[in-house]
Amino acid sequence: MSAYARLLAELAVPRLVGSPGHAAVYQRLREELAKRGYVNLEHEFPVHPPGALAGPATAGAVLAWVCLALGLWRTLGVSGGLLILLVGLAGLGLAIALRAAHADSRTGMNIIAVRPRAQVAVWLVAHYDSKGQPMSMLGRLVGAGLAALGVPSAAALVVTAHPLVALVLVLPGIIGGLVLLQNRATNRSPGAVDNASALVTILATLDRLPPQTPIGVLFLDAEEYGMLGARALVRDRANLIRGATVINLDGIDDRGPTRCFVHRPGPLTGAVAAALGARATRALPVFVDGLVLAPATAECVTIMRGDWRTAAIVHTRADRPERLTLGGSELVAAGLARALGERVDSTSGRP
């Protein structure tokens, strides 16, 4: 077992924000960075995770409200339908207010790491928290798609009266809604691909570059609660990434193609995509920290590696370190080190 594989095994433990695993991984990452000559800065921010039932309750309420409103539209007419929509909106607002009032409060901690005397022009970024869900990311994406399909289908109820046709029309939305009802965060996924392998990849990239290469590291927290760490960084420390290039890694599997999602293009992100043999694209099926960070940067890209089978295990208990050889991580680290080694001037710190 290589040193990187051992490290992956240590990092790939359930680590939802505020859990013991989360604290242990935070400490372990600081040690690894310090070993590489980095000074670690803490960036603390509040995290108010939604309650366990908040996601399902919201999904269920929204779906029921839409179906009810559209279903009664025909019976009550336009004004009745609008009234139901308004009541629904008020109910949703109340639910959000109640959720905020009863939110659990935890502390998120971004790790900002720099080498002394380096003028950082490139930041390597990965989130270090994990979360489990009763359903994989693939399942969630399918559910969201069906639920989205359910809204126009339910709208078609307005023009049909046949019960069988009506059932077929609302079925996707109901299935999608049922899937989304499972959308709650647990501390049950070890998160090997999402995102321990990216943490290892970043450390492996640093190991391939000369120590004086002026690269900073951001290990962000609470991504799984809506990219809260990235949002806090942009709010409190935009000065760090302003004018710099951000390379965000999120999900590095052994198998599948490497993808470069370019949030803000430029010469360095182009060189990174070329070195990884990846096609640079703009569309992204999921939310990642890079989307939040990009507006504050000069260039920004998110690198992912995997396929539909990767999506099928992300956020499940099956996302374990044993299923990874780190072959994909090695390829990405080698490509990144090549691109950064050629492009980042270790004396000036500018790409």
Add this chain to the structure above:
Amino acid sequence: MTARRIAGVVAPVPTPFDSRTEDVDFAAFRRNVVAVLEAGADGIVVAGSTGENAVLTPEELRELAAVGREMVPASRGLVVGSGAESTRAARALTHIAAEEGADAVLVRPPGYFGRELTRDALGGYYRAVAEASPVPVFAYNIPRYTGVALAPELLAELAASGHLAGVKDSSGDVSALSAYRRALPGQSVFVGSAALLLAALELGCQGGILAVACFAPRLCKAVWDAFARGDLGAATAHEARLGPLQEVVTRYGPPGVKAAMEIAGFEGGACRSPLVPLTARDLDHVRQLLGA
């Protein structure tokens, strides 16, 4: 991490204290930061000499740096004074400053044992701070308060080994400023005297960290802007008005700057003991200098 973009007119914002309790008045500090930034300052220094660094606790410095980061947009610079009487303390303050989001630190040499500090000892102090610093380090030459004059040759050595991003010179001596500029061709050099701002710009300095910018920020900025657009006539005319204001700083120190701020409509606040407010006679003199 981003030292190169710190340039222009930087205001070393004073730390206002409550006149009765001597606690830091963070609300007034916030208002002053907003006011100098709105007046065009390109950045601020927190807990510099004018910020009464020497009488602040580490916790107060942390809080001031955090407030500074909150108020200063990413496009402008935040520098925190983190020099101390020991290397260990300076390293700790530097880490605190970086943790709270400083773009760079301004490190004065130790003063109490100043006479005992050999060139090697001073070099060791700056190397040790820089080697532990996550942000660029600027040396701060202010012999008036520290009793230590930093030799340009020492700073050149530190810069060559990558330990120094630049220097702020508050000696008020244009020949010293010129020597720093020659010794640090690739680093940032800031002047600390408003009377020398135009001279500094002509020497190729990156700007001024000027206590005068706390009570006359627009005038400082006018010199900078005129010079930047190549209008030397206007720059000279503005400098002629600006130069005399330096006397407020050199003659009266932080109490004078705070009094001038009050006169100019900012919130100077009280100084922390043992510094005391200006006498009525001195206050009149400050008013005269400001033309108030």
